Amino acid sequence: MINLSIIPLRSPSVVTRKTGNEYVLVPVENNIADMNSVYTLNETGAFLWELIDGENNIEDMIEALIREYDVDEQTATSDVSEFITEMSKYLIIN
Amino acid sequence: MRNYNLDIAGYNIRFESEDDGPELVPSERFDNFICSGGKPDFLIRVHTGSFTFHEKTERVFNAPYVEEVNGLMMKKNDEFWSIFQYNNDLFLKTVFPYSGNNEEAVLKFSLSQSVWDLWFSSKSKGIDPLSYPLDGLILYYLTVISGDIMIHASGVNYSGKGYLFSGVSGKGKSTMAKLWDAFGAEVIHDDRLILRSESDGFYMFNTPVYKNEKPAKSKLDKIFLIEHGKENRIVPAGGAQCVSLIMANCIQHNWDKKIITRLLDSVSGLCDKIPASRLFFKPDHSIIDFICGNEKR
Numbered sequence: 001m002i003n004l005s006i007i008p009l010r011s012p013s014v015v016t017r018k019t020g021n022e023y024v025l026v027p028v029e030n031n032i033a034d035m036n037s038v039y040t041l042n043e044t045g046a047f048l049w050e051l052i053d054g055e056n057n058i059e060d061m062i063e064a065l066i067r068e069y070d071v072d073e074q075t076a077t078s079d080v081s082e083f084i085t086e087m088s089k090y091l092i093i094n
Numbered sequence: 095m096r097n098y099n100l101d102i103a104g105y106n107i108r109f110e111s112e113d114d115g116p117e118l119v120p121s122e123r124f125d126n127f128i129c130s131g132g133k134p135d136f137l138i139r140v141h142t143g144s145f146t147f148h149e150k151t152e153r154v155f156n157a158p159y160v161e162e163v164n165g166l167m168m169k170k171n172d173e174f175w176s177i178f179q180y181n182n183d184l185f186l187k188t189v190f191p192y193s194g195n196n197e198e199a200v201l202k203f204s205l206s207q208s209v210w211d212l213w214f215s216s217k218s219k220g221i222d223p224l225s226y227p228l229d230g231l232i233l234y235y236l237t238v239i240s241g242d243i244m245i246h247a248s249g250v251n252y253s254g255k256g257y258l259f260s261g262v263s264g265k266g267k268s269t270m271a272k273l274w275d276a277f278g279a280e281v282i283h284d285d286r287l288i289l290r291s292e293s294d295g296f297y298m299f300n301t302p303v304y305k306n307e308k309p310a311k312s313k314l315d316k317i318f319l320i321e322h323g324k325e326n327r328i329v330p331a332g333g334a335q336c337v338s339l340i341m342a343n344c345i346q347h348n349w350d351k352k353i354i355t356r357l358l359d360s361v362s363g364l365c366d367k368i369p370a371s372r373l374f375f376k377p378d379h380s381i382i383d384f385i386c387g388n389e390k391r
Contacts, residue, residue, distance in 0.1 A: 017358045019362060024334045029155075030154060032156070039338070040337075040338045
């Protein structure tokens with residue numbers, strides 16, 4: 001069960017570019033073997049990424065997702081947890 | 095010779111050696127790219143001797159030596175080439191895997207200056223300043239400075255239309271180039287291209303890999319991100335997907351955020367202007383008919 005009070009932060013070692021309603025994320029790497037790890041965020045992922053501002057905790061993100069997309073709490077919690085897990089390379093979770 | 099200029103992808107690159115420096119002997123694959131001077135965009139001064147790094151120089155990027163064995167990429171040696179940094183100076187240090195000796199070279203360069211220095215430890219009388227892997231690495235950093243793109247791709251021009259077929263090793267770039275060549279198209283290159291934005295659009299240029307190559311350039315009209323398939327099929331790609339698919343096929347050394355940002359900007363600009371699609375193709379001439387037929391719609 002994810003700790004809802006955690007405030008995730010964006011890793012400083014990633015470059016992002018917004019394209020329309022989506023994002024492209026490219027991590028800084030120091031070895032050529034780690035290339036090709038470009039990541040894209042669809043519209044929902046972009047929405048969650050933009051909530052990661054150093055102030056919103058995970059509970060805030062869940063509530064914002066519920067409001068924006070009119071989904072139930074269980075779905076929103078699952079979506080945000082999955083997002084945080086998948087994006088762990090691009091985030092700092094203290 | 096003591097100096098010569100190359101015109102590669104529209105970059106005028108001058109190599110100079112001082113009187114007590116090495117004789118410069120570019121390999122045959124550059125013969126048709128030697129040009130008659132002109133104002134160089136970049137100057138690379140070539141020296142022999144060893145180079146001593148400042149004790150606080152740090153390695154920022156490393157490339158081990160890998161070889162493809164039975165379709166798998168196998169690491170052969172931890173040491174191949176690396177990028178180092180000390181203050182605002184960058185250094186590329188490399189060995190030469192095909193030379194059979196322990197020679198190495200150090201390039202001192204900068205992303206904000208166009209005069210670089212290149213030291214070879216070799217005691218040979220003749221030096222090719224673009225011996226592998228220096229050729230691709232130097233060209234890559236020229237594209238970084240210029241905001242251009244170096245990409246794993248084959249490119250052809252058929253009836254005035256420039257098509258780029260991009261994919262990493264094994265996806266069919268060379269196969270596609272051979273099919274179009276047999277059809278009568280001009281093949282710009284079958285493996286590695288530089289893409290540059292000019293006032294009237296994007297152009298693709300070959301990079302010298304093979305003997306007897308001549309400089310080639312074509313306007314770029316369409317991008318295909320290729321994979322082998324059981325049938326020929328086009329799926330348009332746009333937005334972030336287009337940017338990420340193209341980025342994945344670009345040569346990129348992502349040790350610095352500014353370098354990544356420049357490439358992202360360039361690729362985004364490319365995706366804004368040039369239509370791109372995923373192309374699944376059967377490796378026979380039916381793909382030519384398919385693409386030409388698609389053009390007519």
